[in-house]
Amino acid sequence: MEVHDNTPPRYYPSTALSLDELAYWIAFSRVSGIGPVSFKRLLDYFADDVESAWQADSKALHAARLNQHTIEQFLKQRPKIIPQQELERLERLRVWVITWRDESYPPLLKKIEYAPPVLYVCGNLTEDDRHYTLGIVGTRKMSTYGRQVTERFASELARSRITIVSGLALGVDTVAHTTALDVGGRTIAVLACGLDVIYPAVNHDLAKRIVESGQGALLTSFPLGVKPESGNFPARNHLISGLSQGILVTEAPPKSGALITATSALNQGREVFAVPGGIFSPGGAGVNKLIQDGAHPVTNVNDIVNNLNLFMLSQQVEAQVILPENAEEQKLLSLLSHEACHIDELIRESQLPANTVSAVLTMMELKGMIRQVGGMHYVLSET
Structure with missing residues (x-):
């Protein structure tokens, strides 16, 4: 499924790269095995000449300190990837690309370890999205209490001009995105797949609403065509916390992807907030454990706003x-x-x-x- 954005974005500065350079950045993002560390080594060795890096032979790639397995994978995949065609495909779908070199690259994300070299965006980003963000995550199997809590926090935060970041999953994520839109706020949905593959499919209409409303964007580090495989979700969670000043977990069982996001946030130096849950509730066990481990217990939005100095x-x-x-x-x-x-x-x-x-x-x-x-x-x- 595809989400098409037929309106120009309100905030999308021109890229710092030429279109030819951008095509090679996109091409490298398609290569399995070349992540932020390997790509940085290529940029350093080839003095930012991405075309030369793309065309390099095995000897030059070794000199750039890529390991043998990565080199073999790159040389195997390279003939199947045509940089200019990748760029044209994105343009047809109106998917924007932001790179490390762009001023529009989210400043909070740029500070984390292993920040993705390329971000794919459908929709629009504003100045507030770059600075005033909070991730809201939680269980897919949400209770009535979890829904009430998520709606209250998401609505009050969104009304305060704080952009809600979440993962478009069922349950807490869906309620967080929807509530932000309903109150006229902004939201960013971070996907664990390419932007031409909306997952879960049942949230296609929500994804479309985020884009077409002008109230937010879909964002991912994965190129077009990438399916939502299980191994992609930790990277998605890493991106959610990296984009956010803090993470709020509203309801989560002991084994939940939301707790992975919270751990990622702590590793990135972000604040983690948790809404206390009932001791007999499965959805309360995870959040209560987060509080025991040092997360900020919160019972109202002011607990978060004051901690992050967003009260004015x-x-x-x-x-x-x-x-x-x-x-x-x-x-x-x-x-x-x-x-x-x-x-x-x-x-x-x-x-x-x-x-x-x-x-x-x-x-x-x-x-x-x-x-x-x-x-x-x-x-x-x-x-």
């Missing part, structure tokens, strides 16, 4: 547009990191007046540049 999102967006950075902001930014720093230390190191530092920090927090983590300690925001 609309004001932050407006302030970023209206208020430019100044010398004082630049000075304090140079002193801040992701490790908490007390205001007294900032005053001492910056040699600025205390009242100036206090006022500038307040403005920087309003703009979403920094956040206070308690006791007048400040850190850089993740966005």
Whole structure:
């Protein structure tokens, strides 16, 4: 099944690559065995000349530090892949491509280990989608309680201009996407297959709605034609958490793909939130174990919004547009990191007046540049 987008995207900057270069990036993404690490080695060895890398012989590929098995697989698959035809096929289906080289590549995703070199997108992405995102995941076999919880969190977050990221699966994923759309919010569905294969098929209409509504996008790291094989889902989960500032698990049994996503989020330095479940409920066992292991227990949206410093999102967006950075902001930014720093230390190191530092920090927090983590300690925001 295919989802066609007949409207131009509201946010899709032109690619940093020429179309010829882009065709080879796409071609490499089709080669089984060449992932982010191998592709980075090729770019480094061939000085970003992807056409030369594509046409390289075995000796040059060895010199680029590809292992023998990868080289054999590449040389076997290469004759069947015609780069320009791959690009033309994507254009016919109105599937966009974002690469490592593009400014439109999601900044949160770019920070993670093994970020995909190529992303395939159908629909549109906005500036908010690049910065203000939360993943919502959970069980496919959802209870009434799980539905109620998911609807409440998804609706309130979406109304707050936070983009809901999920995996288009049945159950929690479906409710999260649908609720975001119903309240006029935005959502990104991450697939474990190519964008010409909607899985599960029963969610074809939901996928179509996400694209045609202009309220979101379908996104994947898998090229066209790739089927939703079981081995693809961990990579899909890795992408969901990588795109998100945090992950919310609303309901999940002990053995659930949602817990894999939560683990991936922790490995990526993301926040993990879990809604407590009943101790006798199968769907509560997984979320309760997450809480025991250190996930943030949440009972309302403010628990998430305050943790991620999103409580003044609309004001932050407006302030970023209206208020430019100044010398004082630049000075304090140079002193801040992701490790908490007390205001007294900032005053001492910056040699600025205390009242100036206090006022500038307040403005920087309003703009979403920094956040206070308690006791007048400040850190850089993740966005």
